[in-house]
Amino acid sequence: MNIPMPDNSEFKARDRFERMHNEIRNRICLHDYAPGMRLSEIELAEEFGVSRTPLRRVLVRLEGEGLLQSVHGVGTFVTDADINELEQTYRLRMELAELTGKLSPRAPDATLLVEFQTLSARSKALIDGAEPRAFAQLNMDFFQALLQLTDNDPLRDISERLYFQTTRIWLKSVFASKIDLDEEVRVFDREIDDIMAAIELGDMQAAALIQRAHISMSFTRMQQ
Numbered sequence: 325m326n327i328p329m330p331d332n333s334e335f336k337a338r339d340r341f342e343r344m345h346n347e348i349r350n351r352i353c354l355h356d357y358a359p360g361m362r363l364s365e366i367e368l369a370e371e372f373g374v375s376r377t378p379l380r381r382v383l384v385r386l387e388g389e390g391l392l393q394s395v396h397g398v399g400t401f402v403t404d405a406d407i408n409e410l411e412q413t414y415r416l417r418m419e420l421a422e423l424t425g426k427l428s429p430r431a432p433d434a435t436l437l438v439e440f441q442t443l444s445a446r447s448k449a450l451i452d453g454a455e456p457r458a459f460a461q462l463n464m465d466f467f468q469a470l471l472q473l474t475d476n477d478p479l480r481d482i483s484e485r486l487y488f489q490t491t492r493i494w495l496k497s498v499f500a501s502k503i504d505l506d507e508e509v510r511v512f513d514r515e516i517d518d519i520m521a522a523i524e525l526g527d528m529q530a531a532a533l534i535q536r537a538h539i540s541m542s543f544t545r546m547q548q
Contacts, residue, residue, distance in 0.1 A: 337378070344372050344382045352391050352402055353491050354460055355499070359404035363392070390489050405492040407546055413486050414543045418536050420483045425532025428475040432523055439469050440520050447513040454509045456498045464491065466516065470535060473528060497546050511541070 348368070351357045369379045383400055386392045394400045407414075432440065443466050450459055467487055471480050497503045515538045522531035 340372075340374065341378060341382060344374070344379065345385060347372075348382060349386060349389075349391060349488055350461075350464070352386070353464065353488055353495075354457055355492065355495055357402045359402050359492075359496075361402045362399045363402070365400070389485055405490070405496060407493050407497075407543075410490050410493065411543075413490055414539065417483070417486050417490065418539050418543075420479065420486070421536040421539055422532050423479055424470070424474040424476075424483070424535070425529035427479055429528035429532070430473055430475045431526050431528060432473065436469065436472055437524070440516070440523070443469060444513075444516045444520060447509065447516050450509050451513060452506055452509075454505050456495060456505060459505065459509055459512075460491070460495045463494070463512065466512075467491075470519070473523070473531065493546060494542065503545055508545075511538070 348357075348363075357363065363383070365376050365379055365383070369376045372379065383392055383394070387394055387400070391403060392400050393403050443462065446462050446465075450462065467484075471484060474480060494503075494508075498505050498508075515534065518534045519531045522528075522534060
């Protein structure tokens, strides 16, 4: 039986949707769009060169992910992130991190190893001179690389969704001077080194356990 394939226009529309979603999500998580900020559909549609219909689909998805809130007749606003409200989310992230070493773990190929090496170099360049946004971006890029260590798509999807729900809390803590940025960079750099040592040995379970431990320690530091 012949299965009809989507035409190029469908692929392009899907790709455009994902690019818009990822870009707006990143802006929210990097506090380019601060909590409470109202997003202008007109301005965003003009920026991305689309009509408001596909843009609204992106905003609805981000609302479902907990990053936006739509108020009828008023507009769409960036939500805030509170560590106490997201405690259970953090604890679930810890368990999911460990599962990446058990459910369809995948050893990195040469390309992914180079990506980890590049991330490590970026981390070391930030030691004793970190800028919050640059470090937050590095953290996000490292997480996306870690997702490639499992072939379990549902696990990857859920882990990504929960990560982006919680990642803003760290940057919020830095801006409030509640945590030491330079110390955070040093801890993060050790995490990269430890995970790289594990994956270079082919021990995906150890890499997952290291990730789990660092999520736990990060959560504890922010609580304190």
